[in-house]
Amino acid sequence: MAIFVMRTLKNLDINSSIESNRLVFKESWSDRLDTFFVYFAFFAIIFLMVLCFSELESFSKNGLEYIILISIIIFYLYALYCKLSEKKLKKIKFNIHREEAKKRIIEYGKKYKFRISKPSDKLIFLNEPTDNFSIQEYERTIIIFFKENEILYTLIKEGARVNFPVLFSQHFTKRAFKKILTQPKIETTKNYFNGFFNEL
Incomplete structure (x- = not known):
């Protein structure tokens, strides 16, 4: 079953x-902790992607890497927005x-x-x-x-x-x-x- x-x-x-x-509604402490963890994870990933982005030397030589990093950053920003607005x-x-x-x-x-x-x-x-x-x-x-x-x-x-x-x-x-x-x-x-x- x-x-x-x-x-x-x-x-x-x-x-x-x-x-x-x-x-x-009344959130439990576990729900609040869960929400904090999700926010922390998303912010950490976005921060790491921005650091990686700043380490790339040349857009002309690493165009694909820039595209991948920008796509990842946009995706996690969107996911963060979805989490922030899920109660709306x-x-x-x-x-x-x-x-x-x-x-x-x-x-x-x-x-x-x-x-x-x-x-x-x-x-x-x-x-x-x-x-x-x-x-x-x-x-x-x-x-x-x-x-x-x-x-x-x-x-x-x-x-x-x-x-x-x-x-x-x-x-x-x-x-x-x-x-x-x-x-x-x-x-x-x-x-x-x-x-x-x-x-x-």
């Missing part, structure tokens, strides 16, 4: 989260009834085999496994808050050792949500990228 592990959102304040457009709720507006929007999100979750949990009429969790090399099955969670004419959502991950941020699938999730909340009829065509992009 699979044991699913989701990020702990202790005392999640639904109304405050919706009002502030940011997850409001993204917004998608719609013109349908809120209950219809909720129904479409639930159908989307069922279609792509998410584990769905619904703590309240204003909130839904869509969970999917992210770590296939562990006894426990850690999850990536899409947290969705419902308002009258919009959803507020974000993606967070649980990992075997550290909770690295969600990097690329958040963009495909945004695209999928916009599509299902604005189209007149739900399509049944499978989203290829949803299954393909499962970050480490």
Whole structure:
């Protein structure tokens, strides 16, 4: 039997989260330590890449090395941004009834085999496994808050050792949500990228 592990959102304040457009909950000391470690790791890698960059003698002789180092720096800056903004709720507006929007999100979750949990009429969790090399099955969670004419959502991950941020699938999730909340009829065509992009 699979044991699913989701990020702990202790005392999640639904109304405050919706009002502030940011997850409001009580973080444990282990979550805070984990966040500090991720920030430290990203800053350390970026700092080392900048040092390596300054050691290169000539752009004309080492053009490929410059390109590689710049690409690595940009990637880790993006990953750092994702970690810094993972609690910020993204917004998608719609013109349908809120209950219809909720129904479409639930159908989307069922279609792509998410584990769905619904703590309240204003909130839904869509969970999917992210770590296939562990006894426990850690999850990536899409947290969705419902308002009258919009959803507020974000993606967070649980990992075997550290909770690295969600990097690329958040963009495909945004695209999928916009599509299902604005189209007149739900399509049944499978989203290829949803299954393909499962970050480490």
